[in-house]
Amino acid sequence: MLTPKKARAAVDVAEDLLTDERIAEKHGIGRRTLATWKKEPEFAAEVERARAEMVRTAFETGLAGKEARLVAKHRRWQELQGVVRERARLWRARLAKDADEEDRDPASAGVETGLIVRRLDSIGHGEYSRTVEVYELDKGLLSELATLERDVAKELGQMAPTRTDLTSQGRAIGALMFEGLSDDDLERRLAAAEGREAPAAVPSGP
Secondary structure, eight states: OOOOOHHHHHHHHTTTTTHHHHHHHTTTOOOOHHHHHHHSSSHHHHHHHHHHHHHHHHHHHHHHHHHHHHHHHHHHHHHHHHHHHHHHHHHHHHHHHHHOOSSSSSSTTGOOOOEEEEEEEEOOOOOEEEEEEEEOOHHHHHHHHHHHHHHHHHHTTOOOHHHHHHHHHHHHHHHSSSOOOHHHHHHHHHHHHHTTOOOOOOOOOO
């Protein structure tokens, strides 16, 4: 069984945030002693156990973060849908009050959906300038809704991630999960993930 000092040193080795020299100094031992410990099966097993625990904790934390992100995105989506519904309600009330269809601007068609916005624009110059009403699709709101829906679908695994997503996620996860693998091991795993044949390993020497 490892001593408390060895167990703490094993955790620092697993974290790999400090150099061996700093780990040895932190625990009041020599660098050679640490090197000897790292060769001991019991110490090496504790390093692997600590590493596995870090991975497990990272995934659990990630799942908690995922749930929080989903809740936040759903709330935001509901708020935007609320804007659409309220806008539609106000327009329907206004159109019911001004029931004369002949006076209605054809450009305002669709305002009852809540997806059309009205803005005032100025045309002309000087004494010939005048202000006109412009009706247009609220592309910004629709884009935000689509982004939220796409993000939620990705979080739930209902939509394949893009290559950019995989690259950014792979860097973060790979730093934790693939630490310690040789370049050949990493290349073989990457090739398998991309469905291509891995290059032959280069002999390390005689």
